[in-house]
Amino acid sequence: MPNTMPAVVKTGRGVGLVELQEKPVPVPGPGEVLIxxxxxxxCGSDLHIYHDAHPYSPPMILGHEFSGEIAALGPGVASRSEGDRVVSxxxxxxxxxxxxxxxxxPQCCTEKRPPGIGRDGAYAPYVVMPEELLHSIPPSVGFDEACLAEPAAVVMHSLVERVGIGAGDSVLITGPGPIGLLSLMVARAAGAASVAVSGTRRSRSLKLAMARDLGADHTFVSGEDDVPSRMKEISGGQGADVAVECAGSTAAIFDCFRSVRRLGRIGVLAITGGGEATVPWDEMVFRAARLTFCFSSSWTAWERVLALLARKALPLESIITHRLPLENWLDGFEALEQGRAVKVIMHP
Ligand SMILES: [Zn+2]
Ligand SMILES: [Zn+2]
Incomplete structure (x- = not known):
């Protein structure tokens, strides 16, 4: 085992301030493993941290969506062995x-400090995690796909465990980024009867096309299509049973809120980046819609995702557009900012 490693570090508070540095390889403490x-x-959050538009505690190594093998056990670790393939x-x-x-x-704990956000993360060859947070990667699932279990578990927890998407639902997803596309996959796996995805004109050639490839029944371009009217048309005049907000823009939020039927459900997974949004308040009251804000994941959501991955029932790999060595992290960030990438995977 080397003593030091190259790591992508957010060095301080402010815009940018991210660089490749040589850092000590961490040592697992009691109950922890070295991965x-x-x-x-x-993740989109990594870009928000780069732009100083997300809470974080510098200096820290970025990265919270990862997969790997256990390289060493800390004192007292009983449930794991070296070589285990894990996500966390x-x-x-x-x-x-x-x-x-x-x-x-506990995922909503006020003191939580996640890897890559509040403590050192996985933009590096090694990361330390507590053994109780680990889940085993099924043998048939590769590391690239497995590292997307984290955002998929957030979406699974949000849509299945909190919003309650179920069999036969008609669903609208606003925002065809990674979280929107994962929402499409999870809605499908949960038995949604029809799924529509809306995006901006800029997203048409890559992300909305990807949504169609992943089985979206309808795709809309916001600003060109009247999304609420189109949703009514395709749902027998009622509107969507469930609308899922994955964009964070005012236009998308309005489309989402106005497309849901009376007594329908709205799940919010996106942040605005500015902290405030305008919503059609009175309309939503008269519609008696149920609004659920969603954040983070649960143990059960991770197990649901891994069970579906083992059965090839969640095509996570299909949203990976770029694979890069860690030292090319900036190329990955730029590809995402310019809308040329959906998911960028790095191999430290
Ligand atoms: Zn993330
Ligand atoms: Zn707590």
Missing amino acids: RVRSVSV ETRTHTCGRCIPCITGF
Whole structure:
């Protein structure tokens, strides 16, 4: 094992301030394992951190969507062995005392410091994680696909466990980025009868085309198509049973809210980046729509995702557009910012 490793570090507070540095290889403490990172995915949150538009605690190594093999065990680790292929939940440093923690939702802990956000993450060959957050990668699933279990588990938790997408639902997804496309896959796996995806004109050639390849029944271009009217047309005049907001723009939020039927459900997975949004408030009251804000994932959502991956029932690999060595991280960030990439995987 080397003593140092190359790592992509957010060095301080402010825009940019990300660089490749030589860092010590971390040492696993009691109950922790050292993971040799095989694949790590660039998340939209990483870009928000780059632009200083997301909470984070510098200096820290970026990266929270990763897969790898256990390289060493810390003292007292009983449930794992060296060589195990694993992915990991991200809810590190939870307090055990706040209401989310004591009511069984530690992913919403007020003290949580996830890897790559509040502590060192996986934009590096090695990362340390607590053994109780690990999940085994099924033998038939590769590392590139497995590192997307993290965002897929967020979407699974949000749509299946919180919003309650189920068999026969007609679903609208606004925003065809990675979270929107994962929402499409999860809605399909949950038994949705029809799924429509809307995006901007810029997203048409890559992301909306990808949505169609992944089985979207309809795709709309916001600003060109009247999305709420089109949703009504394709759902017998009612509107969508469920609308899922994955864009964060005012236009998408309005489309989402106005497309849902009376007593329909809205799930929100995107942030605006500015912290505020305008919504058609009174319309939503008269429609008695149910609004669910969604954040993070649960143990059960991870297991659902991995079970579907083992059965080839969640085509996560199909949204990977770029595979890069870690030192080319900036190329990956630029490809995402310019809309040329959907998911960028790096191999540290
Ligand atoms: Zn993420
Ligand atoms: Zn807590």
